[in-house]
Amino acid sequence: MAMLEGKVAFITGAASGIGESTARRFAREGAHVVLADLKAEPLERVQRDIESLGGQATGVVCDVTDAASVQAAFAAAMERCGRLDIVFANAGIAGVWAPLEDLQPAEWDRTLETNLRGVFLTLHFAIPHLRATGGGSVIITSSISGNRTYAQPGAAAYSTSKAGQVALMKMAALELARYDIRVNAVCPGTIPTNIGQNMETRNTQEVDLPEIREGEGNPALHGGIGQPRDVANTCLFLASDLSEHVSGVEIYVDGGESLLR
Numbered sequence: 001m002a003m004l005e006g007k008v009a010f011i012t013g014a015a016s017g018i019g020e021s022t023a024r025r026f027a028r029e030g031a032h033v034v035l036a037d038l039k040a041e042p043l044e045r046v047q048r049d050i051e052s053l054g055g056q057a058t059g060v061v062c063d064v065t066d067a068a069s070v071q072a073a074f075a076a077a078m079e080r081c082g083r084l085d086i087v088f089a090n091a092g093i094a095g096v097w098a099p100l101e102d103l104q105p106a107e108w109d110r111t112l113e114t115n116l117r118g119v120f121l122t123l124h125f126a127i128p129h130l131r132a133t134g135g136g137s138v139i140i141t142s143s144i145s146g147n148r149t150y151a152q153p154g155a156a157a158y159s160t161s162k163a164g165q166v167a168l169m170k171m172a173a174l175e176l177a178r179y180d181i182r183v184n185a186v187c188p189g190t191i192p193t194n195i196g197q198n199m200e201t202r203n204t205q206e207v208d209l210p211e212i213r214e215g216e217g218n219p220a221l222h223g224g225i226g227q228p229r230d231v232a233n234t235c236l237f238l239a240s241d242l243s244e245h246v247s248g249v250e251i252y253v254d255g256g257e258s259l260l261r
């Protein structure tokens with residue numbers, strides 16, 4: 001039997017990269033995936049692809065920084081699917097990487113609003129639906145950044161948002177265990193996706209830090225470079241009953257690369 005048969009999974013940032021790959025994986029395991037993303041066109045493409053392979057998918061345009069938008073997305077998911085079992089709070093941006101005195105307050109806010117407030121809002125509006133189901137699994141995409149890796153010049157806002165996500169995950173795991181809701185995080189290392197497209201790097205050479213290079217010569221698995229499916233497979237474990245006694249943990253999906261930093 002498929003691992004997620006009969007389950008409904010709500011996935012943010014599902015139109016690209018890690019979210020897309022996880023949506024496809026969950027759909028192959030029998031879940032009805034609700035694809036939430038800012039971008040309507042790629043969202044429709046992913047939905048069509050999943051359906052053409054015999055999976056069940058519903059696309060909903062949603063901005064995770066906007067409370068009303070997130071609430072409406074869950075309402076649409078419930079109307080379409082009638083239940084909620086799995087939440088993958090994954091949408092995120094790299095934002096602006098710059099020295100602290102150069103990084104503008106609005107740039108800091110945008111990164112924190114998307115990555116940290118976005119996860120809070122997703123969790124906040126998911127809880128009543130997960131409680132109504134009688135439990136479920138929440139997975140947050142954090143990062144090695146801010147948790148095990150700090151030698152990334154100019155990444156203060158991004159790293160802070162990623163560290164905050166893990167703190168939120170642990171608070172939520174304790175608070176929600178009484179409802180049989182598990183909360184965990186995946187912390188990817190380098191994964192080729194579209195995240196670089198919305199990233200701006202400014203004057204980071206002024207933050208003079210040694211850099212460990214990925215790729216050739218890097219002793220971590222696969223030169224320290226993973227694929228979206230590696231994260232998707234880890235999320236499948238966390239979403240499924242195989243992890244029914246696992247809550248409050250972050251799992252590094254980086255081939256061991258962050259141990260070098």
Ligand SMILES: NC(=O)c1ccc[n+]([C@@H]2O[C@H](COP(=O)([O-])OP(=O)(O)OC[C@H]3O[C@@H](n4cnc5c(N)ncnc54)[C@H](O)[C@@H]3O)[C@@H](O)[C@H]2O)c1
Binds near residue numbers: 142194
């Ligand atoms: N790619 C990596 O190397 C890497 C490493 C560690 C952590 N991560 C994390 O993985 C997550 C997914 O990123 P990815 O690498 O797949 O990037 P990606 O850019 O390929 O996908 C991110 C998706 O999130 C969506 N999104 C952005 N802002 C949104 C918003 N306000 N509301 C709704 N959707 C929004 C985008 O439209 C996009 O479809 C992020 O949280 C990122 O920080 C990525």
